[in-house]
Amino acid sequence: MFINKKNLRKTDVVLLVAVVAIVVMSLVIIDSATHINTPSEERYWFVQRQGIFALINVAIAVFLMNFDYKMLQGYGNKIYIFNLIMLLAVMFVGQSALGVQRWIQLGPVSIQPSEFSKIIMIIALTNLLKDKIGKLNTFSDLLPIAAYVGLPFLLVLKQPDLGTSLVFMAIFFGMIFACGINLKLLAGIFGAGVAMMPILWHFLKDYQKMRIMVFMDPNVDPLGSGYHIIQSKIAIGSGMLFGKGLFEGTQSQLNFLPENHTDFIFAVVGEELGFVGAAFLLILYLIVLWRGIQIAKQAQDSFGMLMAVGITSMLAFHVLVNVGMTAGIMPVTGIPLPFMSYGVSALTTNIFAITILLNIYMRNQKLQF
Amino acid sequence: MSEKDLFSGRLKVLGYIIVLVIVVLIARMGYLQVYDGEYYASLADGNRIRIVPAVAPRGTMYDRNGNMLVTNHPGFAVSLLPLTEPVSEDVLNRLSGLLNVPVAEIHKKIDDHVGFDPIRIKNDVGPELTTIIAEQKDLYPGVVIEVLPIREYIYHEQGAHAFGYVSEISDAELEKKKEEGYKSGDIIGKFGLEKIYDHELRGENGGEQVEVDVTGKPVQVLGRKDPTPGNDLYLTIDKDIQAAAEKAIDEQLVQIGAHAAAAVVMNPQTGEVLAIVSRPSFDPNLFVNGISSKNWERINNNPYYPMDNKAITGEYPPGSTFKIVTGTAALSEAKVSPEEKIFDSGHHWLIPKGNADGEALGWINFEEAMAHSDNVYFYEMGNRLGIDELERYSRMFGLGKTTGINLPYESEGLVASRKYKERVFNEDWYLAETFDAAIGQGFNLVTPIQAAMIMGEIAANGKRYKPYLVDKIVDGNGNVVQQFKPELVGQLDVEDRIIRLVQRGLRGVTKFGTAAFVFGRDYPIDIAGKTGTAENPHGRDHGWFVAYGPFDNPSIVVAVIVEQGGYGSQSAVPIGKKILDAAFHLNAPKAADADKDKNKPKN
Numbered sequence: 013m014f015i016n017k018k019n020l021r022k023t024d025v026v027l028l029v030a031v032v033a034i035v036v037m038s039l040v041i042i043d044s045a046t047h048i049n050t051p052s053e054e055r056y057w058f059v060q061r062q063g064i065f066a067l068i069n070v071a072i073a074v075f076l077m078n079f080d081y082k083m084l085q086g087y088g089n090k091i092y093i094f095n096l097i098m099l100l101a102v103m104f105v106g107q108s109a110l111g112v113q114r115w116i117q118l119g120p121v122s123i124q125p126s127e128f129s130k131i132i133m134i135i136a137l138t139n140l141l142k143d144k145i146g147k148l149n150t151f152s153d154l155l156p157i158a159a160y161v162g163l164p165f166l167l168v169l170k171q172p173d174l175g176t177s178l179v180f181m182a183i184f185f186g187m188i189f190a191c192g193i194n195l196k197l198l199a200g201i202f203g204a205g206v207a208m209m210p211i212l213w214h215f216l217k218d219y220q221k222m223r224i225m226v227f228m229d230p231n232v233d234p235l236g237s238g239y240h241i242i243q244s245k246i247a248i249g250s251g252m253l254f255g256k257g258l259f260e261g262t263q264s265q266l267n268f269l270p271e272n273h274t275d276f277i278f279a280v281v282g283e284e285l286g287f288v289g290a291a292f293l294l295i296l297y298l299i300v301l302w303r304g305i306q307i308a309k310q311a312q313d314s315f316g317m318l319m320a321v322g323i324t325s326m327l328a329f330h331v332l333v334n335v336g337m338t339a340g341i342m343p344v345t346g347i348p349l350p351f352m353s354y355g356v357s358a359l360t361t362n363i364f365a366i367t368i369l370l371n372i373y374m375r376n377q378k379l380q381f
Numbered sequence: 382m383s384e385k386d387l388f389s390g391r392l393k394v395l396g397y398i399i400v401l402v403i404v405v406l407i408a409r410m411g412y413l414q415v416y417d418g419e420y421y422a423s424l425a426d427g428n429r430i431r432i433v434p435a436v437a438p439r440g441t442m443y444d445r446n447g448n449m450l451v452t453n454h455p456g457f458a459v460s461l462l463p464l465t466e467p468v469s470e471d472v473l474n475r476l477s478g479l480l481n482v483p484v485a486e487i488h489k490k491i492d493d494h495v496g497f498d499p500i501r502i503k504n505d506v507g508p509e510l511t512t513i514i515a516e517q518k519d520l521y522p523g524v525v526i527e528v529l530p531i532r533e534y535i536y537h538e539q540g541a542h543a544f545g546y547v548s549e550i551s552d553a554e555l556e557k558k559k560e561e562g563y564k565s566g567d568i569i570g571k572f573g574l575e576k577i578y579d580h581e582l583r584g585e586n587g588g589e590q591v592e593v594d595v596t597g598k599p600v601q602v603l604g605r606k607d608p609t610p611g612n613d614l615y616l617t618i619d620k621d622i623q624a625a626a627e628k629a630i631d632e633q634l635v636q637i638g639a640h641a642a643a644a645v646v647m648n649p650q651t652g653e654v655l656a657i658v659s660r661p662s663f664d665p666n667l668f669v670n671g672i673s674s675k676n677w678e679r680i681n682n683n684p685y686y687p688m689d690n691k692a693i694t695g696e697y698p699p700g701s702t703f704k705i706v707t708g709t710a711a712l713s714e715a716k717v718s719p720e721e722k723i724f725d726s727g728h729h730w731l732i733p734k735g736n737a738d739g740e741a742l743g744w745i746n747f748e749e750a751m752a753h754s755d756n757v758y759f760y761e762m763g764n765r766l767g768i769d770e771l772e773r774y775s776r777m778f779g780l781g782k783t784t785g786i787n788l789p790y791e792s793e794g795l796v797a798s799r800k801y802k803e804r805v806f807n808e809d810w811y812l813a814e815t816f817d818a819a820i821g822q823g824f825n826l827v828t829p830i831q832a833a834m835i836m837g838e839i840a841a842n843g844k845r846y847k848p849y850l851v852d853k854i855v856d857g858n859g860n861v862v863q864q865f866k867p868e869l870v871g872q873l874d875v876e877d878r879i880i881r882l883v884q885r886g887l888r889g890v891t892k893f894g895t896a897a898f899v900f901g902r903d904y905p906i907d908i909a910g911k912t913g914t915a916e917n918p919h920g921r922d923h924g925w926f927v928a929y930g931p932f933d934n935p936s937i938v939v940a941v942i943v944e945q946g947g948y949g950s951q952s953a954v955p956i957g958k959k960i961l962d963a964a965f966h967l968n969a970p971k972a973a974d975a976d977k978d979k980n981k982p983k984n
Contacts, residue, residue: 146387190395192387246428249413249421262429266594287414291407298403305396309389317388321395332402339409 024373027303030296031366034351035066037293038277042354044259045273045280048266058273058354065356066363073367081371085315088139092160095132098125099167126168126176127357131365133164134183134322141191142315148193154201157188174220175345179329186325187318190308223344240276243268244338248282248290255286273354275346279338293352297331300366304328307373316372323365430603431462431591432498437584438530440611442544442574444620445655445852449535451544451575456531457511460499461491462523462597475520476502479510498588501566504670505531523597532568532669538662539627540618542690543654543788543850545573546665548672571668573690574614574850577787581854581862584611610857617653617852622646625963626656629956633943634660637952640684641944643691643829645848646960649837649929649938651867652846654786655964657830659695661687685944693784693791696826697942700913700949701754702925703821705835707762708751709883710774713875716765719747719882725757732813734760737914751886752894754912756820763819768810771818772798778835779845779871780827786848794831797824822916833940836911836927839887840935842880843873887911888932896926899954906965907932910957912949921945924952930961937964 039059046058102116102125115122140160148154161184169177189198213221226238247263256262261283263269272280282290304324311317327350334349336342348355350362413421442451459480461468468491477484480503487502494500511526532547550558550569561580563569570579587608592600630642646656661683667676680687689695711717722744728735736742736756742749750758763771775781781796795801797818799810817823827835830848838845847868854863873880887909891900895912909932913925924946929938939960946952962968 186395190388190391192391243428245413246421246424248410249417250425252414252418252422262592263425266429266592266600268425268428268595282410282414287410287418290410290414294403294407294410298400301399301403302396305392305399308395309392314388317392321392324395324399328399328402332406335406336409339406339413341409 022374024303024307024370027300027307027366027369027373030299030303031351031363034293034296034300037281037296038352038354039063039066040258041277041280041284041352042273044261044284045264045277046354047259061356062354062359065359069360069363073363073370076364076367077371077374079371080375081319081368082313082315082375084135084319084368085139085142088136091132092136092164095129095136095164096167099129099164099171101125102171103167121356124355124357126171126173127355127361129164129168130176130179130183130326131323131361131368133161133180134187134319134326134365137161137183137187138315138319138322141187141318142313144191145314146192148188148191149197150194151197151200154188154193154197158184172217172220173346174216175333175347178333178345179326179347182325182329183322186328187322190318190321226344240270240344241337241340243270244276244279245340247276247279248339251283251286251290253287255282255284255289258284260284275334275344275348275353276338277352277354278335278349281352282338294331294335297327297350301328301331304369307369307376310376311372312376316375320369320372323369326365327362429592429594431593431597431599433462433525433527433589433591434498435587435589435605435608436527436529436568437586437608438610439532439547439568439584440578440582440613442614442616444616444618444623445653446619447615448620450540450616450618450620452533452535453530454533456505456529457508458501458504458527458529459506459510459514460501460525460527461487462499462525462593463491463494468523472521472523476524479513480506498566499525499527501527504529532666534665536620536624537664537666540623540657541573541662541665542659542692543573543616543618543657544665545575545577545789546571546663546668547575548668568669572688573788574616576789578614578851578854582611582614584857585609612857612862613855615852615855616850617648617655618657618850619646619655619964622960622963623656623658626658626956626960627662629959629963630658630660630941630943633946633952633956637943637946639943639946639952641686641691642942642946642956643695644939644941644956644960645692645830645833646937646939646964647833647837647848649840649935650844650846652837652848653852653867654848654850655937656960657690657692657850659689659691661685663687690788690790691942691944692829693786693788694828695942695944696792696794696828697923697925697944698823698915698917699821699825699827699832699835700915700923700925701756701821702832702835702911702913702927702940703819703825703827704751704754704759705839705883705887705911705927706774706778706780707759707766707771707819708747708886709778709839709873709875709879710766710770711762712747712879712882713774714766714770717747717762722746723750723758723761725755727757729757729760729764729816731764732760732816734813734816747882748886748889751883751911752889752892754890754895759819760816763815764812766815766819768797768799768815768818771815772796775825777871777873777875778838780825780831780835784828784830784834784848785870786830787850791830792828794828795824795826821913829940829942832925832927832942833938836887836909836929836940837938838871838873839880839883840909840929840938842877843875844869845871845873884909884932891928895950896928896954896957899950899958905967906930906961908961909935910954912954914947914949917945921947924949924954926950926953926957928957928961930965937961939964 042062043059047055115124165177165180247269263283264272264280269276269279281293301324304320308317308320330347330350333342333347337344348358438453444450473484473487482503490500514521514524547568547570550563550567570576587606589605590603592603594600626644642660644658647654663680724744725742727739727741742755775796780794782793783791802808802810814823818825847870849865851865853861856862890896890910891908896910908928908930910928915923917923924943926949927940929935939957941953941956943952
C-alpha cells in the first residue's frame with residue numbers, strides 16, 4: 013500500500029477534519045438541492061458523482077503524500093507552458109455554455125481547464141518567486157512576474173471567465189505580498205489599478221458590466237441578472253436563526269433559487285440550516301484558511317511557504333467572493349465555493365491544493381525529529 | 382530584517398485579513414438571517430404562496446311563487462398565476478392565439494395587476510379551450526382554469542330593469558367601496574336589485590392557499606376556505622304577470638308603431654310590486670362578462686334609452702289620470718256635490734279651453750265627467766279649488782317625491798305650484814295654468830309608479846303603502862335573514878264617503894266611459910280605471926291607463942304608459958286589459974299555450 017504509517021502520524025488532523033467535514037456537508041446539501049429536479053431513478057446522480065470523485069481524489073492524495081512537494085520545483089515552467097496550451101485548446105475546441113467557452117470533453121468527464129490552471133499558476137509562480145523573497149523593490153523587479161501571470165490571465169479573461177482571472181490576481185497579490193514586496197510599490201500598483209478601472213470597464217462584456225451594475229443595485233434588473241441576487245438573499249434571510257430544515261428550503265426546493273447546487277449552494281445552507289449552519293460552515297473555512305497560514309509559517313523553505321500562501325489566497329478569495337455574492341455584497345462572478353459547489357474539476361483542484369498543504373506540513377514535521 | 386521575520390510579519394497580516402473576511406461574512410449572515418430574517422421570510426412566502434380565489438355564487442332571485450328568475454351557471458375563466466419570473470413570450474403568444482386575445486392586452490393585464498391572486502385573461506371560455514389547456518399543461522405553465530359562477534338572467538330582457546345587471550367593478554366604484562371589502566376584478570351589481578342588494582347577493586369569496594414552484598405549477602394546497610354563497614332574494618314579482626305585461630306591451634308597440642312604454646302592477650293593499658316593465662329593454666346577460674362595444678353601441682344609440690327604467694325614472698304629464706286627484710279634492714272640499722251638473726258646451730266659459738276633439742257633453746255630473754274624462758267639468762273644478770288646494774291634494778297623494786321603491790334612480794316627478802313657477806320662471810300664477818293643472822297638463826309630472834300609487838290609494842280607501850320588490854331574503858341554509866312587510870306611508874285626509882264616490886266614477890270608465898269599448902259588457906271582474914292622454918310638446922301624445930280590480934276588494938292596481946302612443950284609450954288600455962286578464966287568470970282556457978310561451982326564454 014501507499015500509506016506510510018509514519019506519514020499518518022504527521023498529518024495536520026485539524027485541517028483534514030475541517031476539509032472532510034465540509035465535503036460531507038457538501039454531499040448532503042447537493043442532494044437537497046438536486047433531488048427535486050432529478051428523476052427518482054437518478055436521485056443520487058449528482059451526489060454519487062461528487063462523492064466518487066472525492067474518494068478518487070483522496071486516494072490520489074494519499075498516494076501523492078509519498079512524494080516530497082519540493083519535487084514540483086523543477087516542473088514550474090513545464091506546467092506553465094502546459095497551462096497555456098490547455099487554455100488555448102479551450103478557445104478552439106472548447107464547448108460553450110451560455111456563450112462562454114469553458115469546457116473540454118474528455119470521455120465521460122467534461123473538464124474545466126481554468127479550474128486546474130489556478131493550481132498550476134500557484135506552482136509556477138512559486139517556482140518563479142522562491143528566490144525573490146525581499147527582492148521585489150522596484151517596478152522593474154515586478155514587471156517580469158506580472159508579465160508571467162498576465163499571459164494566462166488574459167487567456168482566461170478572453171474565454172471569458174472573469175472569475176478565474178480575478179482568482180489569478182488574488183493569488184498573485186497574496187504571493188507577492190508574502191514575498192515581501194515593497195509596500196510603496198504595492199500601493200503604487202493599486203493606485204495605477206484604480207486609475208485603470210475606467211479603461212478596463214471598456215473591455216468588459218456587456219453582461220459583465222450588467223453584473224457589476226446589478227451588484228450595485230439588484231433592482232436595476234430584478235427579473236434578469238438581479239434575480240439571482242435577490243432570490244439568493246431571500247433564501248438566506250428566510251432561513252433565519254435555525255433554518256427551515258434540510259430538504260425544506262422553499263426557495264431552493266421550488267426552484268426560485270437558481271444554480272442551487274453549484275454557484276449558489278451557500279444560499280441553500282443559509283436557507284435550510286439557518287444562521288447556525290451558515291456560521292458553522294464559515295468557521296470550518298476559517299479553520300482551513302487559518303491552518304493554511306500556519307503551514308506557510310512553519311514551512312521548511314520559501315518554496316513551501318509561498319505555495320501555502322498561494323493556496324490559502326486562492327481558497328480565501330473563493331470563499332469571500334462566493335459567499336459575498338450569495339449574500340449580496342459581491343458581484344456575481346461565477347466563482348464556486350470550495351468543496352461545497354458541485355463540480356468535479358474544482359473539487360479535484362481543491363483537494364490537490366489541500367494535499368500540497370498537508371505535504372508541506374508533513375515535510376516540515378520531519379525536520380523536527 | 383531577516384527573511385524569516387519579513388515572512389512572519391507578512392503572514393500575520395494575511396492571517397488577520399482572513400479572520401476579517403470570515404468575520405465580515407458571518408456578520409452579513411447575521412444581518413440577513415437574524416436582523417432581517419422576518420422580512421426575507423415574508424418575501425419567501427410571497428414567492429411560493431398563491432391565493433386562488435373561489436368566487437362565491439351570487440344569490441338567486443325567485444319570484445313570489447318560487448320560480449327562478451336570476452341564477453348562475455358555472456363558467457370557466459383562463460387566468461395567469463402571477464409569477465416571480467416573467468412569463469415567457471412563447472407562452473403568451475400561444476395563449477394569445479388560443480384565446481384570441483391580443484398579446485398587448487395580456488401584457489397590459491399583467492402590468493396592471495397587483496397582488497398574488499390570478500390575473501384573469503378571459504372570462505367564460507368554452508369547454509374546448511379549457512380541455513386544450515388542461516391537456517397541454519406543459520405548453521401553458523402558470524396558466525390556470527378558474528371555475529367561476531356566471532350570472533344568468535333566465536328570461537333575458539324580461540324584468541331586466543327590476544333585476545338590473547352585474548359587471549366588473551369600475552375604478553370609481555372600487556375607490557368608494559374598498560373599505561367594504563371589494564377588490565379589483567370583483568363582480569358587482571350595477572343596476573336594479575342587483576345594485577341595491579349587492580351586499581346580500583354577493584356572498585363571501587373563499588379561496589385556496591396554494592404552494593407553487595417557480596413556474597407557477599401548484600405543488601400542494603396549504604389551506605382552503607369555502608366560499609359562502611350570497612343570500613337569495615324572494616321577490617314580490619309574479620313571473621306570469623310580468624311575462625304577460627311584457628308580452629302585451631311588445632305586441633301593442635308593434636301594432637301601433639310606438640317604441641317606448643312602461644307598466645307597473647302592484648297590490649294596492651300591501652305595496653307589493655307584481656310586475657314592472659320598461660320598454661325598450663336590454664339583455665342583462667350581455668353585461669356579465671363585460672359588454673362588447675358592438676352591443677354597447679346598439680344600446681347606447683337607441684334613442685329611447687333602453688337602460689332607463691321608465692316605470693320609476695320616466696317623468697310624464699299625468700294627463701287625465703290626474704283628474705282622480707282633482708276630483709277627490711273637489712268633492713272633499715265640497716266645491717261640488719256629486720249630483721251637481723255642469724254644462725259642457727265644448728269649452729269653458731272663462732277661458733276658451735275645451736275637450737280634446739272639441740266634443741261637447743252638455744249637462745254632466747261628477748260620475749259622468751270622470752267616466753268620459755270631461756275636461757270642461759274638471760277645468761271648473763280647478764277653478765273652484767285653486768292651484769294651492771290642487772297642490773295640497775297632490776302632495777297628500779304622495780306626488781312630487783319618490784315612492785321609496787327599492788330600486789335605484791327613482792325620479793320625484795313634479796307638482797304644479799305657485800312656488801315652483803315663481804322659482805323657475807319668476808312669474809305669477811295664471812288661472813289658465815290652474816286649468817291645465819286640473820287635467821294633469823302644464824307643469825305636473827308623474828312617474829308611472831306614482832300614477833299607480835294614486836290609483837292604488839283610491840283602491841285601498843285612502844291608504845298608501847310603500848311599493849316594494851323583495852318579500853324576503855333567505856340565506857344559504859334556508860334561514861330567513863330579512864322579511865319585508867307592507868309599510869303604510871300615508872293616508873288620504875278624505876272621508877270614506879268621498880272615496881266611494883271617486884271609486885264609483887272610476888268604475889264608470891270601464892263600464893260606459895273611455896275604456897268601456899276595450900273591456901266590453903261582459904268583463905267578469907269589476908274594474909275601476911282611468912285613461913289619460915298627455916300632451917307631449919316633442920311629438921305624439923303619451924297614452925295613459927291606470928286601473929284596479931276587483932272593484933270590491935282590490936288586489937291589483939296597474940299603471941301603463943305608452944310614450945307617443947296617442948290616445949290612452951287606444952294605446953294603453955289594451956295593454957292594461959291584458960295585464961288584468963293575466964292577473965285574474967282570465968285567459969285560463971288557453972293557459973297551456975300561454976304557459977309554453979312564457980316559459981320559453983326570449984333571445
